[in-house]
Every structure is written in structure tokens, then in C-alpha cells.
Amino acid sequence: MVRAWIMDNDSCNQRQPHMTDPPQFIDLDGLKKIGVLYWKIDADNYEKEGLLQKIRDERGYKYSDCITCCPDKLPDYENKLTIFFTEHLHSDEEIRFIMEGSGYFDVRNPEDKWIRIECVKGDMIVIPAGIYHRFTLDTNDHMKTMRLFVGEPVWTPINRPADDHPKRQEYLQSLRQAQTA
Numbered sequence: 001m002v003r004a005w006i007m008d009n010d011s012c013n014q015r016q017p018h019m020t021d022p023p024q025f026i027d028l029d030g031l032k033k034i035g036v037l038y039w040k041i042d043a044d045n046y047e048k049e050g051l052l053q054k055i056r057d058e059r060g061y062k063y064s065d066c067i068t069c070c071p072d073k074l075p076d077y078e079n080k081l082t083i084f085f086t087e088h089l090h091s092d093e094e095i096r097f098i099m100e101g102s103g104y105f106d107v108r109n110p111e112d113k114w115i116r117i118e119c120v121k122g123d124m125i126v127i128p129a130g131i132y133h134r135f136t137l138d139t140n141d142h143m144k145t146m147r148l149f150v151g152e153p154v155w156t157p158i159n160r161p162a163d164d165h166p167k168r169q170e171y172l173q174s175l176r177q178a179q180t181a
Contacts, residue, residue, distance in 0.1 A: 002038050002123055004031055007106065007114040014085055014136045015104075018116060026115055033178060034109055035128035035171065036117065043099050043122040052097065055124070061095060061148040069103070070142040084135040088157035091167045092150065094127040101143035108132040110175055119143075130171025132160055 005017075006024040028038055042049045055061070069084075071077045087108075096105070102120040107127060109115050118138075119125060127133050137143055147153070162168055 001040065002028070002031075002117060002119070002125070004115055004117045006109075007116045015139050015141075017104075017118070017138075031115070031117070034107065034115075035131060035174065036107060037126040039124045041097060041122055041124050043097075046097075052124070056148065059095075059126075060150045062151065063149040063153055064146050065153065066099065066144060066146050068100075068142075068144045069137055070101075081136065083157070086157070087132050087134050087160045089130055089132050089160070089162055089165065089168055089171075090127075090154070090157065091165070092129050092154050094133070095124070095148040096127075097124040097146040097148065098122065099144045099146055101137075102140055103135065103137040103143045106134045106136075128171055128174075130165070130167040130169070 004026040005019050006026065007018040008020045010016075010018055031038060039051065039055060041051050046052045056064075068074065069077075069081070074080055096119070098119045098121055100121055102118070105117045105119060105125060105127060106114045107117065108131065117125065158165055
């Protein structure tokens with residue numbers, strides 16, 4: 001099961017867990033309230049299991065590819081990790097299925113605090129369009145991820161500040177509507 005928590009304010013070594021003391025864990029309902037979705041999938045037997053295909057069909061994910069983030073597989077490795085860890089948003093969902101390894105996706109909550117989501121083999125998360133987020137590996141320095149898209153792949157990060165971006169405004173509106181429902 002996925003683990004998520006409010007991060008501390010220590011900016012040293014992005015690959016550490018950075019939990020507050022005492023830890024402030026966020027459950028799946030808390031993630032769902034900010035638009036982050038989660039599934040646990042059998043990474044070794046996902047084709048036979050069928051859950052990934054069911055999710056793809058229900059959500060319209062037509063395109064996928066795989067990326068391995070580790071020093072010997074990702075060209076310009078250190079620079080890429082710096083780019084991935086720069087706070088940004090996208091105009092489309094970011095869908096990731098972890099096939100090997102582990103790392104962290106950080107998302108901003110409505111109070112502008114970081115929530116760190118620990119992702120390990122078998123985790124699949126959807127980060128909504130318009131939410132500020134970033135990614136880093138943990139100290140294991142390895143993650144193989146399937147990236148899924150509704151249409152053609154779009155990897156364009158829109159770095160913060162981007163509060164006037166239409167997808168950011170839509171995301172904030174969806175949070176306001178969820179609070180009043």
C-alpha cells in the first residue's frame with residue numbers, strides 16, 4: 001500500500017524521506033481529495049492480472065512507454081533528475097506505473113505544503129493536470145516506470161509560477177467544488 005506524508009522543511013538530499021517529527025501521514029482518501037489516484041498492480045504479472053488493462057480502457061490511456069531512471073540507463077542522468085525535481089505542473093494527467101525500483105512523487109496540498117508519495121514496484125498513480133509536483137529517486141537510485149497517456153505523449157513541464165495557466169485554474173476550481181460537495 002502506498003505511503004504518503006507531509007514533508008519536513010529540510011532541503012538537504014532530496015532522496016531522503018523527509019518526514020516531519022512526528023510523521024504526518026496522508027491516507028488514500030487524503031490523496032484522492034487533492035486529485036491523486038492510486039492502484040496496486042502485480043508488476044510481474046500485470047498483463048495476465050488484467051487490472052492495468054481495465055484501468056487503461058476505463059480512463060482512455062492509449063499510449064504507453066517505459067523509462068528507466070538510473071545512472072547507466074538514462075542519458076544525461078544528473079541533469080534529468082534536476083529537471084524532474086523542479087516544481088512544475090502539466091496540462092495533462094501524469095500517469096505512472098512502477099515496474100521496478102522506487103522513488104518519490106511530491107505534490108502540493110491546498111495549504112501549499114509538500115506531500116511526499118513513496119512509490120514502489122506495483123504502485124500506479126495518477127497526478128492530476130494542474131497540480132504542482134516534482135519527482136526524485138530515493139537512495140536506491142533505480143526506477144523503471146511505464147508512462148501512460150490518453151493521446152500522444154506530452155512531457156512539457158510548466159514550471160512554477162504558473163497560477164494563471166488554465167489547467168491550474170481548473171484544478172483549483174475542482175478542489176473548491178469538492179470542498180462544498
